[in-house]
Amino acid sequence: MNELIKAILPYLGIGLGIGIAIVCIYIFGQIYPTVKIIISDIARFFGWAGKNVRKYSIEQEYQGTINSIIQDYNKNFESPILPNCKIKWVTTENQQNILKKNEAIICLSFDKKDHNLNFYNATLNFVQTALIAKAKDYLNKPYSKAIDLLTTHIILRNNRKEVLTTFRKKLNDFDDDTKQEFADLVPTNDKGLFLNMLLPEFHYYGELIDSLPPNPEFNSEANGLFQWFKELAMREIDEKTNLKYISKNIKIGVILVGKDETWENKGIIAYTKWADYYATNNFSSVYVLARGRSGEERANELVRVLNQIKGFDILNKNPRIKCVSTEGREYIVTCYSLRPNKAAIANLAWEELKKYYDEHNTVPAIVDYVHKNSIVVNVFGLKFELSNNELSEIKITDAQKVFKTEDELFLNIIEFDSDNEHIVFSNKGTDSDPKHYIDAILDNTKIYSCVVEKIQTDQQGLQKGLLVSNDELKRYAFIPKSKTTYSRFLDLNKKFTLKQTIDIRIDKYDSSSSRFIGRLNDIVNPWESDTINKLNSNDSVNVLVKQINEFFIICEIEEGLECCLSKNEISWEKDECITSKFKVDDKVQVKIIDIDFGRKKIDVSIKRLTKTPELDYFETNYNRLVEVEVTKVVPEKGIAIKYPDGTNTGFIHWFEIGWGSVGKFETLFNKGDKLNAILYEFDTERNSLKFSIKRQYKHQFKEWLDVIDENEVFRGKVIKYFENSVQIELTQKNLIVQAFVLRKDISNLAFVEQSDLQYYLPINEYFSFYISEINETIQTISLTRAEYLKQAELPKFGQSITVKYVKENHSKGYFYSDEIEGWTNLPDNNISFGTDVEVLLISSTTREFTIVESNT
Amino acid sequence: MDNKIKVPAVYKEDLQRLLQSLNELEPINNGERICIICSKTISVDNIQLIIPRQNQKLDFVCDNPVCVEEYNQKKGVSYE
Numbered sequence: 001m002n003e004l005i006k007a008i009l010p011y012l013g014i015g016l017g018i019g020i021a022i023v024c025i026y027i028f029g030q031i032y033p034t035v036k037i038i039i040s041d042i043a044r045f046f047g048w049a050g051k052n053v054r055k056y057s058i059e060q061e062y063q064g065t066i067n068s069i070i071q072d073y074n075k076n077f078e079s080p081i082l083p084n085c086k087i088k089w090v091t092t093e094n095q096q097n098i099l100k101k102n103e104a105i106i107c108l109s110f111d112k113k114d115h116n117l118n119f120y121n122a123t124l125n126f127v128q129t130a131l132i133a134k135a136k137d138y139l140n141k142p143y144s145k146a147i148d149l150l151t152t153h154i155i156l157r158n159n160r161k162e163v164l165t166t167f168r169k170k171l172n173d174f175d176d177d178t179k180q181e182f183a184d185l186v187p188t189n190d191k192g193l194f195l196n197m198l199l200p201e202f203h204y205y206g207e208l209i210d211s212l213p214p215n216p217e218f219n220s221e222a223n224g225l226f227q228w229f230k231e232l233a234m235r236e237i238d239e240k241t242n243l244k245y246i247s248k249n250i251k252i253g254v255i256l257v258g259k260d261e262t263w264e265n266k267g268i269i270a271y272t273k274w275a276d277y278y279a280t281n282n283f284s285s286v287y288v289l290a291r292g293r294s295g296e297e298r299a300n301e302l303v304r305v306l307n308q309i310k311g312f313d314i315l316n317k318n319p320r321i322k323c324v325s326t327e328g329r330e331y332i333v334t335c336y337s338l339r340p341n342k343a344a345i346a347n348l349a350w351e352e353l354k355k356y357y358d359e360h361n362t363v364p365a366i367v368d369y370v371h372k373n374s375i376v377v378n379v380f381g382l383k384f385e386l387s388n389n390e391l392s393e394i395k396i397t398d399a400q401k402v403f404k405t406e407d408e409l410f411l412n413i414i415e416f417d418s419d420n421e422h423i424v425f426s427n428k429g430t431d432s433d434p435k436h437y438i439d440a441i442l443d444n445t446k447i448y449s450c451v452v453e454k455i456q457t458d459q460q461g462l463q464k465g466l467l468v469s470n471d472e473l474k475r476y477a478f479i480p481k482s483k484t485t486y487s488r489f490l491d492l493n494k495k496f497t498l499k500q501t502i503d504i505r506i507d508k509y510d511s512s513s514s515r516f517i518g519r520l521n522d523i524v525n526p527w528e529s530d531t532i533n534k535l536n537s538n539d540s541v542n543v544l545v546k547q548i549n550e551f552f553i554i555c556e557i558e559e560g561l562e563c564c565l566s567k568n569e570i571s572w573e574k575d576e577c578i579t580s581k582f583k584v585d586d587k588v589q590v591k592i593i594d595i596d597f598g599r600k601k602i603d604v605s606i607k608r609l610t611k612t613p614e615l616d617y618f619e620t621n622y623n624r625l626v627e628v629e630v631t632k633v634v635p636e637k638g639i640a641i642k643y644p645d646g647t648n649t650g651f652i653h654w655f656e657i658g659w660g661s662v663g664k665f666e667t668l669f670n671k672g673d674k675l676n677a678i679l680y681e682f683d684t685e686r687n688s689l690k691f692s693i694k695r696q697y698k699h700q701f702k703e704w705l706d707v708i709d710e711n712e713v714f715r716g717k718v719i720k721y722f723e724n725s726v727q728i729e730l731t732q733k734n735l736i737v738q739a740f741v742l743r744k745d746i747s748n749l750a751f752v753e754q755s756d757l758q759y760y761l762p763i764n765e766y767f768s769f770y771i772s773e774i775n776e777t778i779q780t781i782s783l784t785r786a787e788y789l790k791q792a793e794l795p796k797f798g799q800s801i802t803v804k805y806v807k808e809n810h811s812k813g814y815f816y817s818d819e820i821e822g823w824t825n826l827p828d829n830n831i832s833f834g835t836d837v838e839v840l841l842i843s844s845t846t847r848e849f850t851i852v853e854s855n856t
Numbered sequence: 857m858d859n860k861i862k863v864p865a866v867y868k869e870d871l872q873r874l875l876q877s878l879n880e881l882e883p884i885n886n887g888e889r890i891c892i893i894c895s896k897t898i899s900v901d902n903i904q905l906i907i908p909r910q911n912q913k914l915d916f917v918c919d920n921p922v923c924v925e926e927y928n929q930k931k932g933v934s935y936e
Contacts (some may be wrong), residue, residue: 055867062865080859088862091870092877098864104905104917104927109868114901114919121904121924122865128928130861145925170921 036064037159047110054110059087062108062119065159066126073195076318081203085126116166120156123163127151132199134206138222145174146181147198150189188233192321192333197287198229200315200337201252204284208249221247243274244283253278257290257298257334271302272380273364273408275310276349279340279381280368286312288319288336296320299334309352310381311344340381349380354418362410362430370403377409377425386411390426394435394511401475401514402434434474438509438516441473445505447521448473452500455492463492468504473516479504483519486526486560489546495559526561527600535602537592538619540609545586548579555588555604562602565590568685569605572612593684605684614648618682618689625696628652630673635666641677641691648688652677656692659699660740660780663723697729697738701779704735713788714739714769718761723754726761728769728783739781745772748786749823749847750807750814759806759833760816761785767818792819800838800852805831815839815849822847872900880914889916893923 043057067084074080090098090105099105106125109118128136128148136144149171156163171179188194205225209218228245232254235241243254255274257263262270271288278286288306290299299319306312315337323333356363365377365384374387388396396402409432415424427433450468453476458464465480481492496502503521510517526532535541535557543555543563553565565588570577582588590604608615628641631649638653657665669675677691697719708714716728716739725740746752746760761767769783795801803815803822812823815837824839831837831851839849866874875881881900883889889898896902898916904924905917917927 051867051869054869058867062863084860085863086860087865089870090864090866090874092873095874095877099908100864101908101910103864104907105864105866106905107868107871107903107919108865111868114868117919118868118904121919121921122863124921125905125924125928126861126863128925141929144929148925173920173922174925 036060037068040064055089058108058110058115058119059089061160062087062122065119066123066155069155069158076196076316077200078315078317081200082131085130116163117170119160120152120163120166120170123155123160124148124152127155132202132206134210135202135222136206138209138218139226140223142175142177142181143223143226145178146185147202149174149178149182150185150194151199154189154195184230184234187326188230190323190326191233192323192335193229193233193289196316196319196321196335196337197233198226201225201229201250201285205250212249217248221250225250225252244278251278251281251283252285252287253283254287254289255302257288257295257302260294263298268302268305269364272305272310273366273378275306275312275338275340276345276381277366277368277378277406279310279312279342279345280378280383283340285315286338286340288334288338290334292331296332296334299336303336303338306338309348311341311348312338313341315339342381345381349382350418350421352380353413353416353423357413357416357423362412363425365409365411365425367403367405367407367409370400370405372398372400375399375403377411379411379425384423384425386425386427390414390424390428392434393428394438396434396514397512398514404474407474408432437474441506441516442509447503447505448477448518449501450477450504452496452498452502454498455496466492466496466502468502468518473506475515477504477506477516477518478510478513479518479520483507483523485520485523487556488560488562489554489556490559526558527597529558529561531558531561532595535592535595537594539592540589541592541604542587542589543604545582545584545588548582548584550579553579553582555590557602563590563592563604564601565604565606569593569603569607572607572610572687608684612687614646614687614689615682617643617646618679621679622682623678623680625676625678626691627674628677628691630669630671630675632671633666633669639665639669641675643679643689643691646689650679650689650691652691652693656680656690656694658722658725658727658740659694659697659738660727660782661722661725661742663725665723667723694738697727698736699738699779700735701737701781704730704732704737705774705776707733707735710771710774714771714783715766716769716783717766718763720763721754721757726757728767730769730781737781739769739771739783741769741772741783741785745782745784745786747814747816747821748789749821750809752807756807756833759804762834789819789821794820794844794847795841797841800840802836802838804833805835805837805851806833808833813851822849824849824851827851866906871903875900878912878914884916891916891918891920891923893917893926894920896920896923 037060040057040060043053043060047054047057063085070082070084073082088098106122107118108122109115131151136147153164153167156167171182185194188198205222224247225245228242231241232243243256245252253274255271257271275286288299288303290296303314307314319334319336321333321335322330324330353363363379365379367375368378368383369376374385375391376383376385388399391399409427410430411425411427412430413423414426415422448470450470452466453469454467456464456467456478463481465478466484467476467478469476484492485495504518505521506516506518508517541557543557545553546556547554551567555563555565557563567577567579570579588606589609590606591608593603593605593608595602611619626643628643628650630639631642632640634640636654638651640649640651643650654662654665675693676696677693678695679689680692680695681690683690714730716730719727719729725742728739728741730737730739743752743754743757752760767785768788769785770787771781772784772787773782801820803817803820805813806816807814808826811826813826813831814823815821822839837851838853840852842848842850872881875884880889884898884900887897890896891898892915896918898918902918903916904919905927907915907917909915917923
């Protein structure tokens with residue numbers, strides 16, 4: 001017996017070894033699907049041995065290819081996300097038991113000719129019907145097809161690259177939308193997010209809605225999630241994207257651990273507060289994403305804190321994903337999937353708050369909700385309310401205009417009692433006090449690109465201005481109407497449309513309305529615009545009627561550039577000068593009469609678009625000296641005159657006769673007299689011309705006044721005589737003015753009649769004067785000779801001087817010169833007035849002289 | 857969730873016999889069966905999916921992946 005056993009034992013050992021080896025391979029095949037692929041390849045090699053070997057080969061290949069990647073994938077999660085597959089062969093013998101109504105049977109082929117296409121179709125069929133099938137039903141077709149194609153591609157790429165050729169060829173057969181979505185989705189897998197974020201989320205979502213009654217909103221939720229995922233996955237570095245997806249049944253939040261400066265300057269708090277926010281707001285999933293090795297280290301540290309200190313559960317086991325950039329560079333993406341554990345979060349939050357209170361640190365918070373009089377903040381996953389009084393060192397009347405949801409705050413703890421869970425926060429004076437940001441905004445001269453949100457009106461419906469928004473300004477800023485346009489009449493609806501983008505500058509902050517007040521950046525003062533600089537008198541322009549009253553019409557040449565059309569400028573016919581015949585916004589052609597930059601006033605006329613003969617004459621001869629003929633002297637008013645080629649009469653007002661007191665001018669002019677006068681004005685109302693005599697003489701009054709000393713002696717030339725005065729022309733420093741001396745101020749000794757003037761002050765001769773009075777309003781200069789002569793020095797006794805004999809009365813004769821005047825007894829012989837005589841002083845007190853010799 | 861989905865499949869070398877037993881081989885060989893998605897004539901070579909219907913009737917889907925995809929968009933598989 002022992003010998004027999006000894007003889008058999010070696011053979012038993014070999015058989016047992018072979019059996020154990022076969023069992024081991026089988027077990028390995030069951031545990032490790034990758035081994036199935038190896039078995040499949042071995043069986044393929046022995047395919048010539050029979051149909052069963054070939055069939056076994058294709059079965060192992062299919063199951064191994066799909067299950068190997070699914071098993072690897074599921075290992076990353078606590079519970080499996082994707083199911084494995086097992087082939088159930090249908091044959092003639094078992095078909096009665098296996099065939100089920102509407103359950104498709106897939107064909108698989110060992111033959112090279114059909115193998116790849118059948119294998120690809122079978123893989124696609126499995127992916128499509130078995131993977132995240134519950135949620136995919138609600139996706140738009142191109143989206144779900146793209147997910148299937150990408151998943152199929154991932155499976156084939158990992159284990160059956162030779163089938164990818166068929167995949168590529170057949171991809172062209174799909175519709176354009178599907179191909180586009182597939183192309184969009186591929187990079188999300190390259191970044192590691194397709195498998196680690198989208199598929200799990202659709203799996204969780206499918207499981208959730210599977211227990212709910214069907215609802216059309218599942219479609220929008222699923223499609224919304226898909227689109228949000230694409231945007232998030234495709235975001236560029238620093239690009240602003242929505243890091244949350246919120247719908248009725250899905251709440252996913254993302255924390256990007258990206259910028260070095262955020263981590264270095266604000267530390268881990270900058271990220272944990274967002275986790276707190278997501279936890280408080282019942283987000284079902286929170287993803288922590290990072291890129292690169294430093295990002296991985298930070299993400300690991302953040303997740304450690306969230307897991308150990310903040311009470312978050314980690315759902316995935318292998319957050320490290322190796323990716324390859326489009327340039328072929330390898331990099332690491334870290335993707336943690338977390339789920340908030342609410343009970344743990346609350347306990348840990350109070351512990352954390354106590355630590356912050358003890359260390360006198362500010363607490364990071366996120367604004368959760370904003371009321372008018374308070375805000376609700378999220379601190380370490382707990383919610384607290386702060387009244388307006390605690391929000392800033394400046395007065396906040398409406399918190400909704402200063403804060404918005406998701407603002408980040410750093411709060412001081414004012415009161416703390418952990419036993420009673422009592423805490424009071426304050427934002428006053430902290431880094432997040434809006435005072436700082438308001439000061440910062442006001443300090444810079446930045447231009448803000450804002451969206452027009454509303455055209456604000458008062459209770460009467462009158463437009464007050466624009467409400468505009470810009471994320472940087474947090475809430476609406478107000479642009480008063482006057483800062484949007486210089487026009488008093490502009491309807492803001494015609495210039496601005498809602499959601500239009502405009503550039504503004506901030507001028508101030510109004511604490512009563514809790515708003516920034518700004519102005520349009522490119523608002524141009526119409527009085528400094530190109531239009532006004534190009535405008536000239538007599539230009540013809542089109543204007544829009546904007547305001548009408550009984551006496552005038554206000555029009556706009558362009559926005560804010562107003563002009564005034566006086567009633568009498570409407571027509572040459574007085575009866576047609578009616579303002580009420582116009583309507584607001586009528587387009588009217590006018591002629592510019594005058595542009596007054598000082599008063600910012602432009603006068604326009606309609607009637608002057610057509611010229612009367614008078615207007616034509618005016619435009620041709622304006623400011624010219626013309627010879628006119630007196631047709632009538634109108635006492636106390638002026639002189640009507642006839643001008644060359646004129647059918648109408650012109651007029652010279654009395655105040656245009658001389659630069660001073662002219663007295664009774666009626667005595668100076670007679671009908672038929674010819675005189676020279678300047679044409680200076682057109683009387684539009686009367687369609688008549690106005691002339692001036694005095695304007696033919698240069699009168700540089702203002703300039704002259706600036707350079708003279710009023711107390712000095714002025715030399716002046718006698719120009720002409722009026723009824724009670726004499727026109728004198730003064731010249732100082734090349735500046736010429738016209739002055740006058742009254743007859744009573746010519747002599748101290750005699751009453752000078754008008755007829756005496758020719759002897760006392762002959763035309764074109766020069767005399768010395770003192771200034772008696774200057775009237776700056778009417779620009780007149782009154783001179784005196786009498787005062788000058790009073791101060792003149794008398795000759796010595798016995799010294800004869802030559803003077804003009806100028807006047808006599810019944811007892812005395814008078815003489816006069818530039819330097820002296822006096823009287824003598826009536827001479828025995830007749831001396832003509834104006835004759836030179838030599839005289840000797842007799843009495844210096846009475847100014848009596850005696851004639852020594854005359855030239856008569 | 858059952859972690860394994862059974863996929864009914866027919867091995868190509870068994871296909872003719874299976875069709876014969878289901879009385880579909882002759883109509884297919886006669887070109888009387890079409891793809892329910894693209895209406896292409898079904899042959900033994902281009903069958904990808906066989907879908908049993910009521911009263912022992914069968915539908916067929918050809919081996920164009922677009923047809924497989926399109927068919928599944930309209931009908932999923934049962935889970936065990």
